[in-house]
Amino acid sequence: MALQLIAYAVVMSLLSALVGLGASRYRALLRLACFPLLGLSGLAAAAGGLLVLTGTAVAAQLPLGLPWLPWSVRADALSGFILLLIGVVVFAVAVFGPGYVREFQHGRHSLAALGVFTGLFVAGMQLVVIADDAFMFMVAWELMSLSSYFLVAFQHENAPNRRAAFLYLLMAHVGGLAILLGYGVLAAFGGGFGFDVLRAAELPPLWAGVAFALAFFGFGMKAGLVPLHAWLPEAHPVAPSHISALMSGVMLKVAVYGFVRVTFDLIGTIQVSWGVIVLLVGSASALLGVLYAMQQSDIKRLLAYSSIENIGVIFMALGLAMIFLAAGQPLLGSLGLIAALYHALNHALFKSLLFLGAGAVIQQTHQHSLEHMGGLLKRLPYTGTFFLIGCISIASLPPFNGFVSEWLTLQAALQGVVLESGVLRIVIPVAAAMLALTAALGAMLFVRLYGIAFLGQPRTRQSRQARLPSRGMRAAQALLALLCLLLGVTPAIVIDVMGAIPQALGGLPEPGITGQGWLWLTPVAPAVASYSAPLVLLGLGLAWGLFYLLLHGPRQKRVRRIHAWDCGFGPLSPRMQYTAASFSMPVRRIFQPVWLLDERVERITDARSQRLTGLRHQLQVGDRSWAVLYEPIGRWVLAAARRVARLQSGNIRTYLSYSFFTLLFLLWLIT
Amino acid sequence: MADYLNLQGWLLALLQTALFVTAAPLLVGWLRLLKARLQNRRAPALTQPYRDLSKLFRKEVIVADTASPLFRAAPYIVFSATVVTAAVIPLIAVHLPTAAIADVIVLVGFLALARFFLALAGLDVGTAFGGMGSSREMTIASLGEPAMLMAIFTLTMTAQSTNLSHAIDFLLAQGLVLRPSFMFALLALLLVAVAETGRIPVDNPTTHLELTMVHEAMILEYSGRHLALMEWAAQLKLMIYGVLIANIFFPWGIAAELTPTALLLGLAVIVLKLMLLCAVLAVAETALAKMRLFRVPGFLNLAFLFALLGMLSHVILEVGA
Known part of the structure; x- marks a missing residue:
C-alpha cells in the first residue's frame, strides 16, 4: 500500500512534467493540469511517507537501470519522514501555484519550462529519498540538481539571474562529484553499489574518515553550510517564489537526508572528531547566516540567508548526536537526531510559509526591497497574519514549533557533562551559547522583517495599493501556518511517531522524549527537564482572556482613533519611519568585521x-x-x-x- | 509528572501567581522610595504605582489611526506572556505543579515572546521613536540572552536539571557550598538583569529624552489600559529577574513542603530578599550614570565573559571534584 502510494507520487509528478510540455501552446494547462497533478503527487507522497513512518519499511526492484545493476528502492522510517515533509510542502505549493503564476501568464516566459522542470524537480527529490543504491541515488540527485538549475534560470533575461544559475550549476556539480567519490570509497570496500552492501562494508578508520569528509563536503554544499553557502543566497531568491519555497523548504532537507543516510546509516561507526567538526561548522553557519540575513534588504535574499542559519542549527544538533553516539551514549544520540529532524520538518514548514508569503507580497507590490514596503498587514490581512505566524515560529518563540526543536537541541547540548573529555565538556556548552545568540539575533531579524514590511506606513505607492492575493494562495499559507501551530502545541504526538527513525538507523534506541503522555516533552528524564506546550498555550489563553474580560467591562469607554502625535510639526510622513537599514545599524556596528x-x-x-x-x-x-x-x-x-x-x-x-x-x-x- | 493532578497544588500555584502579579508594582514602589531617600528627595507613597495603574485603567484609550490590529493585541500578548513566566517561577514554594510546565529555557523563551511583540508594537505606528526603541531593545536583548542562558546553564549543569524547582531543591539539599562558578554566574545574571529590565546604566525608565530612551520609546504611543498593561508587564519583569536571582543563588528559606508555617516563612524570606536586592539596585542606580548606547555591548560582553568564566570554572574545578 505504502509502496503504491509512493509510486503514484513519483508517477504523478512525472506526469505533471509531461503535461507541462503542452503549456507552451495552451498556457492555461499549467494552472489547470500541472499544479493539480503536483498536488496529488504531494498528497500521495505524504500519505505514503506517513504509512512507512508508522508501519514497516517497504522495498522493491525497478525494471530500470543497467542490466547488471537494476535500480532498487526502499523506504524506511527516515525516508518516510522526509517523504512526508516533501509531500506536505509540495501540496501547499501546488495550491499556491495557480494563483501565483498568473503573473507569468502573459509574459514572454516559457511556461512549459516552468511546468516540466517543476515536475521533474519534485520527482527527483522523491526518488533521492527512496533510492536504495548509490547508482540510482546519483541519477535522482542529478535530476533534482539539473531541473532546479532550469528553474533558477527561469527569468533568464536578467544577467544576474544567469550568473546565479551558473554558479548554482557549478556548485551543485562540485558537490555532486564529492558525493559520487564518497560512494566510490564505500563501494570499493563493499564491492557493490546497493545500500545493503555499502552498509555491511568494513572500512578502516582512515578511509571511513575520507568517505565522511567527502559526504560532508558534498551534502554540506547542497545544504548551504558556511563557507560553501555562496550559491544559496544568489540562487534561491531569483527563482519564482513557489520554487524558492521548494528549494529552501525541501531541497535543503533532501541534502540533510543524504548526510544522515550516509553518515548514520551507511558508514555507521562514527568518530568523535567528525561530530566536533559538524558541530563547529553548524555553529558557524548558524551565526553567520543570521548575521548576513540581518543586513539584507531584499526580502527573498534575507529568507535565503536565514535558511543557512537554520541548516546550521540542524547540523549543530546532528553534530551533537554524532558526538554522543561516538562516545557510547546512544540515548542522547537519538535525542540529538530527533531534535535535528524535528527542526528540519519545522524549517520546511515555516520557510515555505515565509517564501510563499514573500511571493504574495512581491506579486501584489512588485517590490523586492523591504525599504519599499510597509503597512502591508492592513492591506493583506491574511498574508500578514500567516506571515506573522511564520515569523514567530522561525524566531523560535513558544508555543510555536521552532521553539520545540531549539529546546530539544539545547537539552541535548546540556547533557554534554556526561562526556569523558574535558575539552568537549567546554565546547558543547559554548556551542549552546552560540545557539542562544543565534536565536536571539533571529528574533531581531524577524522583528525587522515583519516590522518594516508589514507594519508602519507604506513607503511606496505600490505598497499602498497592494490588494488581496487569490484564494488558493491564501489557503496554502493558512495550511502551513496551521501546521506550524500544531507542531508547536502537540510536539509529543509527532515526536512519538518519529521515534521509529533512530530504530531504522542501525537500531538506535528510542529517546523516550514522550514517556509521560501527549502533554509532556521530557527528554532524558522528567526531573531533568519538562515542557508542556498545550498547558503553556492554555496558560497564555487564560491570562489573556481573564484580563481582556476584566478590562472590557460594561463601564469601559470606547477606543478613540486619532492621528499619532507629531510634536506639532504637521503630519508624519512614511519617510520619518525607521528603515530596514537603520533598524539593523546597531548590529552592524557591533559585529562590523563580519561583513x-x-x-x-x-x-x-x-x-x-x-x-x-x-x-x-x-x-x-x-x-x-x-x-x-x-x-x-x-x-x-x-x-x-x-x-x-x-x-x-x-x-x-x-x-x-x-x-x-x-x-x-x-x-x-x-x- | 505524577502529581500534576493534585488540586491543592494547583490552587497554591494560582495563589502564588496572583501574589506575584499583584506584588510587582509594590516592588517598584519600594525601589522608588529607596531611590528618593538616597537622592534626598521626598519619596512618593509606597502604593503610588498602584494608583498610577488604576488611573491608567480608567482613562480613555487613544490609538493612532495608522496603527494595525497588532498594536491593540500586543499589550495583552506581552502581559500574558509575562504572567505565564511569573507562574512557572518558584516564589515562595518549590514543587508546585506549574513548575513542570516550563523549565528555565522555556522561561527565557516567554520573555523573548513578550519582547518580540513589544518591539513589533514599537514599529507599528510608523513614528521614528518607536522604531528606534525596537531596534535598540532587540540589539540589547540579543546580546544579553546568550549571557543569561550561559549563566543559567552553569546552574543547570550543577543541579543536572533545567527545571527550576528541581534545581533549587538540589541546591537546598547541598547546603552552603561556596562554588566559584556561582559567583561568576551571579555577576553575569545581575548585569543581564539590569540590561533586560531597562535600568540605569543601560536604560533609564524615567526618561523621555529622545536620544537615550529604549523601553519608553516603544510604548510612547500607548495610552489608557494598553499603557497600563505594558507598564505592569515591565514591573512584573523586574520582579521576575529579582526572584530568579534571589531564589537561585540564595534559595534558603523557600518552602520545601506545603505546610502553612513553611509557606509563611517562605513568604517572609522572599520579601526580605527582594527588599535587599532592591536596595542594591537603588544604590547602583544612584551611584552610576547612564552610559552611551554603544557602550552597552561592552557591558553585556562583560556579562558574557563572567558567564563563560563561570561555566569554565564549573567544568574545570567542580566536575568530578
Whole structure:
C-alpha cells in the first residue's frame, strides 16, 4: 500500500512534467493540469511517507537501470519522514501555484519550462529519498540538481539571474562529484553499489574518515553550510517564489537526508572528531547566516540567508548526536537526531510559509526591497497574519514549533557533562551559547522583517495599493501556518511517531522524549527537564482572556482613533519611519568585521545657496566568503587553464605531432 | 509528572501567581522610595504605582489611526506572556505543579515572546521613536540572552536539571557550598538583569529624552489600559529577574513542603530578599550614570565573559571534584 502510494507520487509528478510540455501552446494547462497533478503527487507522497513512518519499511526492484545493476528502492522510517515533509510542502505549493503564476501568464516566459522542470524537480527529490543504491541515488540527485538549475534560470533575461544559475550549476556539480567519490570509497570496500552492501562494508578508520569528509563536503554544499553557502543566497531568491519555497523548504532537507543516510546509516561507526567538526561548522553557519540575513534588504535574499542559519542549527544538533553516539551514549544520540529532524520538518514548514508569503507580497507590490514596503498587514490581512505566524515560529518563540526543536537541541547540548573529555565538556556548552545568540539575533531579524514590511506606513505607492492575493494562495499559507501551530502545541504526538527513525538507523534506541503522555516533552528524564506546550498555550489563553474580560467591562469607554502625535510639526510622513537599514545599524556596528561593508553618505547641496537639501545613504553588504575562498580558487583555476592553453597553438602541425607522440607513447606502453 | 493532578497544588500555584502579579508594582514602589531617600528627595507613597495603574485603567484609550490590529493585541500578548513566566517561577514554594510546565529555557523563551511583540508594537505606528526603541531593545536583548542562558546553564549543569524547582531543591539539599562558578554566574545574571529590565546604566525608565530612551520609546504611543498593561508587564519583569536571582543563588528559606508555617516563612524570606536586592539596585542606580548606547555591548560582553568564566570554572574545578 505504502509502496503504491509512493509510486503514484513519483508517477504523478512525472506526469505533471509531461503535461507541462503542452503549456507552451495552451498556457492555461499549467494552472489547470500541472499544479493539480503536483498536488496529488504531494498528497500521495505524504500519505505514503506517513504509512512507512508508522508501519514497516517497504522495498522493491525497478525494471530500470543497467542490466547488471537494476535500480532498487526502499523506504524506511527516515525516508518516510522526509517523504512526508516533501509531500506536505509540495501540496501547499501546488495550491499556491495557480494563483501565483498568473503573473507569468502573459509574459514572454516559457511556461512549459516552468511546468516540466517543476515536475521533474519534485520527482527527483522523491526518488533521492527512496533510492536504495548509490547508482540510482546519483541519477535522482542529478535530476533534482539539473531541473532546479532550469528553474533558477527561469527569468533568464536578467544577467544576474544567469550568473546565479551558473554558479548554482557549478556548485551543485562540485558537490555532486564529492558525493559520487564518497560512494566510490564505500563501494570499493563493499564491492557493490546497493545500500545493503555499502552498509555491511568494513572500512578502516582512515578511509571511513575520507568517505565522511567527502559526504560532508558534498551534502554540506547542497545544504548551504558556511563557507560553501555562496550559491544559496544568489540562487534561491531569483527563482519564482513557489520554487524558492521548494528549494529552501525541501531541497535543503533532501541534502540533510543524504548526510544522515550516509553518515548514520551507511558508514555507521562514527568518530568523535567528525561530530566536533559538524558541530563547529553548524555553529558557524548558524551565526553567520543570521548575521548576513540581518543586513539584507531584499526580502527573498534575507529568507535565503536565514535558511543557512537554520541548516546550521540542524547540523549543530546532528553534530551533537554524532558526538554522543561516538562516545557510547546512544540515548542522547537519538535525542540529538530527533531534535535535528524535528527542526528540519519545522524549517520546511515555516520557510515555505515565509517564501510563499514573500511571493504574495512581491506579486501584489512588485517590490523586492523591504525599504519599499510597509503597512502591508492592513492591506493583506491574511498574508500578514500567516506571515506573522511564520515569523514567530522561525524566531523560535513558544508555543510555536521552532521553539520545540531549539529546546530539544539545547537539552541535548546540556547533557554534554556526561562526556569523558574535558575539552568537549567546554565546547558543547559554548556551542549552546552560540545557539542562544543565534536565536536571539533571529528574533531581531524577524522583528525587522515583519516590522518594516508589514507594519508602519507604506513607503511606496505600490505598497499602498497592494490588494488581496487569490484564494488558493491564501489557503496554502493558512495550511502551513496551521501546521506550524500544531507542531508547536502537540510536539509529543509527532515526536512519538518519529521515534521509529533512530530504530531504522542501525537500531538506535528510542529517546523516550514522550514517556509521560501527549502533554509532556521530557527528554532524558522528567526531573531533568519538562515542557508542556498545550498547558503553556492554555496558560497564555487564560491570562489573556481573564484580563481582556476584566478590562472590557460594561463601564469601559470606547477606543478613540486619532492621528499619532507629531510634536506639532504637521503630519508624519512614511519617510520619518525607521528603515530596514537603520533598524539593523546597531548590529552592524557591533559585529562590523563580519561583513564587507561599503557604506556611503552623500550630501546633496543646492548649487546656488550651498544649503544642504538632502542626504543619500548607500549601503552595500558583501559576503566575505567570496574574497576569502571563491575568488582565490577562481583565479587559480583560470591561471591553470591559461597554462594548459599554451598547448593549443592553433597550428594543425603541432596538433598532429601531439597525436603522433601520444601514439608512440601508447605503443611503448603496451609492448 | 505524577502529581500534576493534585488540586491543592494547583490552587497554591494560582495563589502564588496572583501574589506575584499583584506584588510587582509594590516592588517598584519600594525601589522608588529607596531611590528618593538616597537622592534626598521626598519619596512618593509606597502604593503610588498602584494608583498610577488604576488611573491608567480608567482613562480613555487613544490609538493612532495608522496603527494595525497588532498594536491593540500586543499589550495583552506581552502581559500574558509575562504572567505565564511569573507562574512557572518558584516564589515562595518549590514543587508546585506549574513548575513542570516550563523549565528555565522555556522561561527565557516567554520573555523573548513578550519582547518580540513589544518591539513589533514599537514599529507599528510608523513614528521614528518607536522604531528606534525596537531596534535598540532587540540589539540589547540579543546580546544579553546568550549571557543569561550561559549563566543559567552553569546552574543547570550543577543541579543536572533545567527545571527550576528541581534545581533549587538540589541546591537546598547541598547546603552552603561556596562554588566559584556561582559567583561568576551571579555577576553575569545581575548585569543581564539590569540590561533586560531597562535600568540605569543601560536604560533609564524615567526618561523621555529622545536620544537615550529604549523601553519608553516603544510604548510612547500607548495610552489608557494598553499603557497600563505594558507598564505592569515591565514591573512584573523586574520582579521576575529579582526572584530568579534571589531564589537561585540564595534559595534558603523557600518552602520545601506545603505546610502553612513553611509557606509563611517562605513568604517572609522572599520579601526580605527582594527588599535587599532592591536596595542594591537603588544604590547602583544612584551611584552610576547612564552610559552611551554603544557602550552597552561592552557591558553585556562583560556579562558574557563572567558567564563563560563561570561555566569554565564549573567544568574545570567542580566536575568530578
